[in-house]
Amino acid sequence: MESETVKVGSSLVIDSMKEVAKEALIKVPESTSFMPNLPIVDLSKLLSEEVKSPELEKLDRACKEWGFFQLINHGVDMKLVEDVKRGAQELFHLPIEEKKKLWQKPGDMEGFGQMLGSDEGSSNWVDLFYILTLPSHLRKPHLFHNIPMPFRKNLEDYCIKMRELAMNIFVLIGKALGIEAWDIEESIREGGQSIRMNYYPPCPQPENVLGLNAHTDGSALTILLQANEVDGLQIDKHGTWVPVKPLPNAFIISLGDVLEVMTNGMYRSTMHRAVVNSEKERVSIATFYGPGRSGNIGPAPTLVTPERPALFKTIGVTDFYKGYLSPEYLGKPKSYINDVLRIQNGHIEG
Numbered sequence: 001m002e003s004e005t006v007k008v009g010s011s012l013v014i015d016s017m018k019e020v021a022k023e024a025l026i027k028v029p030e031s032t033s034f035m036p037n038l039p040i041v042d043l044s045k046l047l048s049e050e051v052k053s054p055e056l057e058k059l060d061r062a063c064k065e066w067g068f069f070q071l072i073n074h075g076v077d078m079k080l081v082e083d084v085k086r087g088a089q090e091l092f093h094l095p096i097e098e099k100k101k102l103w104q105k106p107g108d109m110e111g112f113g114q115m116l117g118s119d120e121g122s123s124n125w126v127d128l129f130y131i132l133t134l135p136s137h138l139r140k141p142h143l144f145h146n147i148p149m150p151f152r153k154n155l156e157d158y159c160i161k162m163r164e165l166a167m168n169i170f171v172l173i174g175k176a177l178g179i180e181a182w183d184i185e186e187s188i189r190e191g192g193q194s195i196r197m198n199y200y201p202p203c204p205q206p207e208n209v210l211g212l213n214a215h216t217d218g219s220a221l222t223i224l225l226q227a228n229e230v231d232g233l234q235i236d237k238h239g240t241w242v243p244v245k246p247l248p249n250a251f252i253i254s255l256g257d258v259l260e261v262m263t264n265g266m267y268r269s270t271m272h273r274a275v276v277n278s279e280k281e282r283v284s285i286a287t288f289y290g291p292g293r294s295g296n297i298g299p300a301p302t303l304v305t306p307e308r309p310a311l312f313k314t315i316g317v318t319d320f321y322k323g324y325l326s327p328e329y330l331g332k333p334k335s336y337i338n339d340v341l342r343i344q345n346g347h348i349e350g
């Protein structure tokens with residue numbers, strides 16, 4: 001049972017013709033000139049403002065309308081970020097003998113490998129390196145210790161910074177929702193963090209494949225970092241794939257399915273995907289945050305009121321991921337939270 005919280009990241013991109021067909025209904029824009037832009041939220045402003053402020057309203061709107069935003073002035077040392085970006089790129093170019101030391105073991109999702117389910121004919125055009133990073137006692141020594149220095153050290157520092165950043169965002173999300181005691185903060189502090197580095201090789205026919213199929217993240221929160229200059233992330237905005245142009249020095253924040261449940265549907269996870277490039281490789285780094293294994297996932301009690309009854313059932317974290325990752329729901333965005341956890345008679349539309 002030890003890896004329940006670690007699976008958050010790699011579970012969601014499994015091919016399924018049903019989903020491919022659904023995805024085909026989302027338009028690809030012919031021109032991006034009239035595209036709405038992903039909201040930009042300034043963390044330094046949020047942290048310096050006392051009460052309900054314009055920036056906090058921006059965060060609230062971004063969470064409600066997009067489930068995604070770019071975060072600027074986040075305070076994370078850019079030298080560290082650059083080192084991590086470079087380290088991730090180099091990791092995928094290690095000699096094969098070195099890579100083998102970091103290979104996935106049978107039945108395990110950690111290490112270098114393919115997306116779960118890809119042996120069943122997935123079209124995901126991506127190699128990944130997936131690793132549980134926190135809590136540190138659950139790290140796999142054979143993986144961590146074989147990450148070359150100085151990347152290992154940088155990654156270690158990065159994990160801590162990402163936890164700090166995630167905690168700040170959770171507190172601010174609580175503030176944006178107007179609740180005093182943000183009950184999820186505690187469970188998240190003890191939570192599970194995992195990192196997935198995605199390597200998308202150049203693809204001669206980029207229109208025929210996807211780097212990552214449309215999915216929502218199974219985390220509470222994901223902090224995304226584009227590691228080189230090549231774009232490819234697209235977000236589903238009311239049926240249109242909106243391409244994301246990351247600002248320099250920004251993180252892209254994605255709200256996951258767990259947060260949708262915890263906020264009682266006030267905020268939502270959003271489908272996204274990654275497209276590939278015909279000439280250039282692309283590397284991205286996703287840091288996933290989920291609750292600790294011993295806790296529960298359910299609507300925060302302060303967000304359940306007579307006017308807004310619980311939209312979702314509460315369930316233990318271990319059971320959540322067991323269900324979430326079962327073949328029935330895997331690769332079908334939001335199907336687990338909607339088909340299993342959603343309370344059918346709640347009178348508020350989800």
Ligand SMILES: O=C(O)CCC(=O)C(=O)O
Pocket residue numbers: 196198212217224232233272273274283284286
């Ligand atoms: O490569 C990207 O930009 C998206 C990655 C992603 O969505 C994920 O790893 O869950």
Ligand SMILES: [Fe+2]
Pocket residue numbers: 215216217222254272286
């Ligand atoms: Fe994702």
